Amino acid sequence: MKKLFYYVLIITTFLTLGMFSGCSKNTDAESKEIASRYITFFYTIDKNDLENYKIITNGFIPNDANSYNKFIKAKNSCDDKFKPLMTDSAYKDLLLTRMSYRRAKDAYENQYYCKVKNIKLEKYDEIKDRNELIYYYTIEIIQTSVVNNKKTIIRQGNQICIVKENSAWKVSLAPY
Numbered sequence: 001m002k003k004l005f006y007y008v009l010i011i012t013t014f015l016t017l018g019m020f021s022g023c024s025k026n027t028d029a030e031s032k033e034i035a036s037r038y039i040t041f042f043y044t045i046d047k048n049d050l051e052n053y054k055i056i057t058n059g060f061i062p063n064d065a066n067s068y069n070k071f072i073k074a075k076n077s078c079d080d081k082f083k084p085l086m087t088d089s090a091y092k093d094l095l096l097t098r099m100s101y102r103r104a105k106d107a108y109e110n111q112y113y114c115k116v117k118n119i120k121l122e123k124y125d126e127i128k129d130r131n132e133l134i135y136y137y138t139i140e141i142i143q144t145s146v147v148n149n150k151k152t153i154i155r156q157g158n159q160i161c162i163v164k165e166n167s168a169w170k171v172s173l174a175p176y
Contacts, residue, residue: 026124029161031133034169036119038085039160043141045107045114052078053104075101087163087170111146116164117153124159130174131164 052074060071077099117140125134138157163172
């Protein structure tokens with residue numbers, strides 16, 4: 001009977017260790033997926049983004065329900081795609097800085113679309129007591145001119161912070 005108990009104890013220990021070793025791989029994959037989706041949403045500028053930017057920056061006509069509804073629809077279209085990927089505080093900051101649509105300003109003024117081609121994420125830091133991961137990312141963006149379809153490849157990099165909030169990974173404000 002004692003042998004059976006020890007066998008069960010050993011098997012349970014190995015299963016538990018196996019589950020925990022798999023968690024870090026899932027954590028990294030899940031957090032990278034959220035980071036990649038956010039980066040793709042942020043840097044991709046399409047026809048709808050240019051049209052929404054135009055509507056939002058032109059404002060709306062007071063006392064004109066149609067103009068106001070168009071404005072709100074354009075603003076919500078820009079804002080809503082980021083909300084599920086971000087912490088509440090990061091999302092509020094995105095709204096306050098108007099980056100959900102301002103990210104399209106240069107593309108609108110110079111008439112080009114942007115598409116993210118490659119994203120490379122490299123873990124920079126992990127702050128375990130705050131369930132926080134910080135990545136450096138480098139991306140390739142293909143800019144395509146609206147006027148003559150000319151393509152230009154832009155490479156750039158930055159940092160992104162991902163935190164675990166209510167059992168889901170979300171983009172956060174950088175801690176530094």
